[in-house]
Amino acid sequence: MITEEFEPMTDTVEEEASVEACTKCTACNTVCPVARSTDIFRGPKALGPDAERFRSPQEAAVTPGLDLCSGCKLCEVTCPSQVSIQEYIRRAQNKGAREKGRSLRDWVLGRTRLLGKLGSMTAPLANFGNSNPLFRVLMERFVGIHRRRPLPKYQWLTFERWFKRHPRPTKSRRKVAYFYGCWVNYNDRRLGERAVAILERNGIEVVVPHQQCCGIPAVVNSNMDLARRYGQQNVRNLTPVAEEMDIVASSTSCGLMLKHDYGHLLDIPGSERLGAKTYDIMEYLWMLHEAGELDTDFQTVPMRLLYHAPCHLKSHGIGYPAMRLLRLIPGVNLEEVDEGCCGISGTFGVKVEKYDLSMKIGSRLFEAVKAAGSDYVLADCETCRMQVEHGAGATSAHPLEILARAYGHG
Amino acid sequence: MKTDVAVIGTGLSALAAARTIQQSGRQVVLVWPGLSSLYFLFATVDVLGYPTADATEPVADPGGAVARLIAREPTHPYARAGIDAVQASARLMLEWFKEAGLVWEGALNRNFLLPTATGTPKPCCLAPASMTAGDLSRPEPIVFCGFTGYQDFAPELAASNLKRQWSAADVSAVRVTAPGYGPDRLFTSIDLARSFEDASFRDAVAAQLRERLSGDTVRVGVPGVLGLTTPNETFAAFQRAVGRPIFEIPTVPPSVIALRLFDRLRKHLQEAGIEIIWAAPAHAAEVTDGRCRSILLKAAGHELPVEAAAYVVALEDWVDGAFRAGVHTVRDPFFHQAIAWNKVPTDRTAESLFSTQPFEQVGYALTDRLQPADEKGRPLAENVFCAGGAMAGYDPTGTKSRGGMAIATGYRAAREALAA
Numbered sequence: 001m002i003t004e005e006f007e008p009m010t011d012t013v014e015e016e017a018s019v020e021a022c023t024k025c026t027a028c029n030t031v032c033p034v035a036r037s038t039d040i041f042r043g044p045k046a047l048g049p050d051a052e053r054f055r056s057p058q059e060a061a062v063t064p065g066l067d068l069c070s071g072c073k074l075c076e077v078t079c080p081s082q083v084s085i086q087e088y089i090r091r092a093q094n095k096g097a098r099e100k101g102r103s104l105r106d107w108v109l110g111r112t113r114l115l116g117k118l119g120s121m122t123a124p125l126a127n128f129g130n131s132n133p134l135f136r137v138l139m140e141r142f143v144g145i146h147r148r149r150p151l152p153k154y155q156w157l158t159f160e161r162w163f164k165r166h167p168r169p170t171k172s173r174r175k176v177a178y179f180y181g182c183w184v185n186y187n188d189r190r191l192g193e194r195a196v197a198i199l200e201r202n203g204i205e206v207v208v209p210h211q212q213c214c215g216i217p218a219v220v221n222s223n224m225d226l227a228r229r230y231g232q233q234n235v236r237n238l239t240p241v242a243e244e245m246d247i248v249a250s251s252t253s254c255g256l257m258l259k260h261d262y263g264h265l266l267d268i269p270g271s272e273r274l275g276a277k278t279y280d281i282m283e284y285l286w287m288l289h290e291a292g293e294l295d296t297d298f299q300t301v302p303m304r305l306l307y308h309a310p311c312h313l314k315s316h317g318i319g320y321p322a323m324r325l326l327r328l329i330p331g332v333n334l335e336e337v338d339e340g341c342c343g344i345s346g347t348f349g350v351k352v353e354k355y356d357l358s359m360k361i362g363s364r365l366f367e368a369v370k371a372a373g374s375d376y377v378l379a380d381c382e383t384c385r386m387q388v389e390h391g392a393g394a395t396s397a398h399p400l401e402i403l404a405r406a407y408g409h410g
Numbered sequence: 411m412k413t414d415v416a417v418i419g420t421g422l423s424a425l426a427a428a429r430t431i432q433q434s435g436r437q438v439v440l441v442w443p444g445l446s447s448l449y450f451l452f453a454t455v456d457v458l459g460y461p462t463a464d465a466t467e468p469v470a471d472p473g474g475a476v477a478r479l480i481a482r483e484p485t486h487p488y489a490r491a492g493i494d495a496v497q498a499s500a501r502l503m504l505e506w507f508k509e510a511g512l513v514w515e516g517a518l519n520r521n522f523l524l525p526t527a528t529g530t531p532k533p534c535c536l537a538p539a540s541m542t543a544g545d546l547s548r549p550e551p552i553v554f555c556g557f558t559g560y561q562d563f564a565p566e567l568a569a570s571n572l573k574r575q576w577s578a579a580d581v582s583a584v585r586v587t588a589p590g591y592g593p594d595r596l597f598t599s600i601d602l603a604r605s606f607e608d609a610s611f612r613d614a615v616a617a618q619l620r621e622r623l624s625g626d627t628v629r630v631g632v633p634g635v636l637g638l639t640t641p642n643e644t645f646a647a648f649q650r651a652v653g654r655p656i657f658e659i660p661t662v663p664p665s666v667i668a669l670r671l672f673d674r675l676r677k678h679l680q681e682a683g684i685e686i687i688w689a690a691p692a693h694a695a696e697v698t699d700g701r702c703r704s705i706l707l708k709a710a711g712h713e714l715p716v717e718a719a720a721y722v723v724a725l726e727d728w729v730d731g732a733f734r735a736g737v738h739t740v741r742d743p744f745f746h747q748a749i750a751w752n753k754v755p756t757d758r759t760a761e762s763l764f765s766t767q768p769f770e771q772v773g774y775a776l777t778d779r780l781q782p783a784d785e786k787g788r789p790l791a792e793n794v795f796c797a798g799g800a801m802a803g804y805d806p807t808g809t810k811s812r813g814g815m816a817i818a819t820g821y822r823a824a825r826e827a828l829a830a
């Protein structure tokens with residue numbers, strides 16, 4: 001064996017996979033939920049690495065069907081050569097939107113914080129409008145939001161304001177910063193309360209640093225510049241915090257933005273340090289458990305639960321920590337519904353022209369959920385939960401809710 | 411994260427290893443950075459097709475031939491795995507297929523001789539039942555059926571090639587149209603497989619085919635697209651509608667037959683509570699005092715250490731890009747060792763595309779217990795065991811032995827890991 005080296009060898013996976021790495025194996029096409037559900041979508045291989053060879057910065061982005069990619073990233077998860085398929089598609093979508101101009105709807109949907117502020121300030125009115133059939137017809141006609149898509153309810157008391165009044169624990173083993181995201185802040189404060197209670201129960205003081213929307217709604221509405229601005233604010237505000245403590249996120253896609261997309265998709269300098277200290281909350285709790293630090297004095301929770309693994313959780317590359325954690329709880333009967341993407345993909349399935357497609361993508365999941373029957377369908381991602389409720393008529397929850405129950409909360 | 415045994419890879423060898431560990435009752439985690447070469451494969455398990463890479467007469471009794479090979483070449487991966495592992499792994503997989511609802515046939519004492527999509531007879535040992543009516547040791551005439559506009563199977567080509575290579579030589583070709591697939595639509599095997607699950611589509615194809623067939627004894631070879639999620643029912647219904655024996659022929663990737671196999675086995679493991687970590691390639695091993703303490707996965711944002719008592723490294727070598735070749739060295743992703751092959755570049759490849767390629771021989775040198783070894787033959791880490799394509803020094807392509815090798819070494823590596 002020659003041990004002598006004649007050239008610098010780069011680390012195997014450190015290298016960025018490029019279009020050249022694509023072996024044209026078509027593995028990505030076989031898993032794409034959109035390609036499975038419509039024959040007008042040419043699939044990740046054609047729209048990603050294939051088309052990328054012909055894209056030049058000087059020319060307009062003209063790949064037809066580009067906006068049908070929902071951004072689930074299942075293609076990337078499947079690619080044996082680790083090609084950043086969806087990133088190519090995303091950049092091209094973004095370029096196309098910049099050239100053609102964005103619709104009012106996409107402009108608004110990219111700004112969940114603005115929506116959230118308005119929605120929570122006018123909570124009763126906004127919720128009334130969002131569930132009023134006449135208003136919804138007008139909204140479909142003039143804004144392009146499908147009338148049958150249930151919209152999230154806004155809450156008057158935001159998580160931020162709740163937390164300000166929340167008494168700090170008197171003693172703690174360590175601190176962790178919570179990235180709560182727009183969902184918890186404006187729509188589901190209760191989930192945030194649960195997260196805080198669970199962490200405190202385990203002797204961890206929760207810190208809520210000043211934060212901006214993670215930017216995923218802007219990314220998926222082809223506004224990468226806006227997403228980058230949000231991301232830069234978060235990197236600026238949170239990096240000093242990350243020097244002192246870990247950061248946890250309870251929303252799958254927010255967590256993935258902080259961990260990965262700030263650096264890879266949005267090219268935000270210095271974001272790697274923040275990403276390296278960010279954990280999904282279930283991932284973090286599992287680490288506590290393995291370190292022998294998780295309080296496992298659980299009450300029995302006699303429930304039949306189904307778990308739907310969100311697509312973006314697969315991209316985290318951490319397995320399914322929620323399943324591992326919940327299986328520690330006595331009484332829990334937990335099974336995975338392994339039927340792939342739910343179809344909503346954030347704001348994708350909200351749009352009038354994509355609603356039907358989104359429901360078709362999710363139909364396999366809905367059927368499986370209906371056939372299996374359960375007390376709750378669990379998913380870490382909030383839009384997955386909205387979609388299974390809507391499509392399968394099931395009750396859904398974040399896995400944290402079950403953990404909270406095992407600790408005796410509600 | 412912690413587990414008893416971590417299996418790196420999701421190919422045949424990794425699956426065989428995971429199943430072996432699962433059956434022992436110990437905890438196993440599978441690490442998956444993307445689909446494996448299982449996905450491209452012909453979709454049969456080839457134990458030994460030819461006694462040597464340049465032999466022209468196929469092996470009739472693969473079990474016996476492997477035993478002779480082991481006696482002849484004591485460092486061959488089959489010899490390292492041992493004849494017991496060869497037999498046990500074939501049993502393991504056949505039982506598993508059955509339990510998972512996959513209908514397969516075959517035994518170690520015989521090979522099927524099945525036509526490929528280009529009409530070449532190919533020896534294989536274990537095969538899906540939907541393929542075995544194509545066995546060329548049977549004399550019945552064959553009609554290959556293709557679909558207009560479908561590019562991944564040309565029945566005329568298959569027929570003309572097989573005519574020359576098969577003594578019975580009674581072969582012909584037909585093409586039928588696939589309803590809904592007009593000339594302007596680009597489609598793949600996956601699309602057709604989904605359509606075949608629809609009864610009206612299936613019956614429309616069968617009706618055209620019935621009209622074109624003459625002779626009672628004829629059997630029909632179709633591309634492997636008869637259903638994706640409900641293949642057993644789809645195959646039976648189509649065969650009934652055509653009224654002749656049908657056999658599927660695996661196509662170029664995406665191979666539906668291989669995909670069914672992979673999806674079913676993966677789900678079956680997951681249903682049994684085995685965790686698969688998606689999208690996280692392993693890229694380093696932490697070794698202290700001769701033992702591997704953890705394998706680092708490249709997760710989003712940070713490294714995820716997987717700490718196990720033992721590891722089965724079930725990589726392919728080239729297809730999945732596990733190894734990286736520089737001009738003068740090839741390196742592995744875990745130990746970052748410059749491994750076995752170091753000839754000058756021109757010697758790595760043979761000139762003809764279809765001859766056996768020297769680079770195929772690159773891989774880990776092994777100990778008798780399938781541990782990756784250094785140049786002196788000492789294990790790189792006591793508790794790491796190697797299975798499948800990443801082993802040095804044999805040519806799986808010419809001898810048609812990859813699948814059998816993958817399961818035998820996967821089984822053996824798992825047994826070693828359980829004992830470690």
Ligand SMILES: Cc1cc2nc3c(=O)[nH]c(=O)nc-3n(C[C@H](O)[C@H](O)[C@H](O)COP(=O)(O)OP(=O)(O)OC[C@H]3O[C@@H](n4cnc5c(N)ncnc54)[C@H](O)[C@@H]3O)c2cc1C
Nearest residue numbers: 419420421423446447452456692725726732798799812813
């Ligand atoms: C086109 C084609 C046709 C074939 N036809 C047949 C056939 O008809 N019959 C037959 O028996 N065999 C056939 N083979 C061979 C077949 O692929 C092998 O038999 C079998 O799949 C090998 O299994 P394996 O587990 O060794 O490797 P693979 O199936 O390739 O699995 C390797 C695994 O390692 C993983 N991996 C790689 N790098 C890393 C990393 N850094 N970290 C973690 N994991 C990693 C990969 O993702 C993959 O899951 C064919 C192969 C090809 C390419």
Ligand code: SF4
Nearest residue numbers: 032069070072073075
């Ligand atoms: S991100 Fe999802 S929808 Fe888009 S191409 Fe990839 S698999 Fe298809």
Ligand code: SF4
Nearest residue numbers: 022023025026028079
């Ligand atoms: S899975 Fe990856 S390598 Fe295969 S075709 Fe798609 S992008 Fe290319």
Ligand code: SF4
Nearest residue numbers: 310311312342345384
């Ligand atoms: S909403 Fe959930 S399942 Fe659906 S695309 Fe997002 S992560 Fe995937």
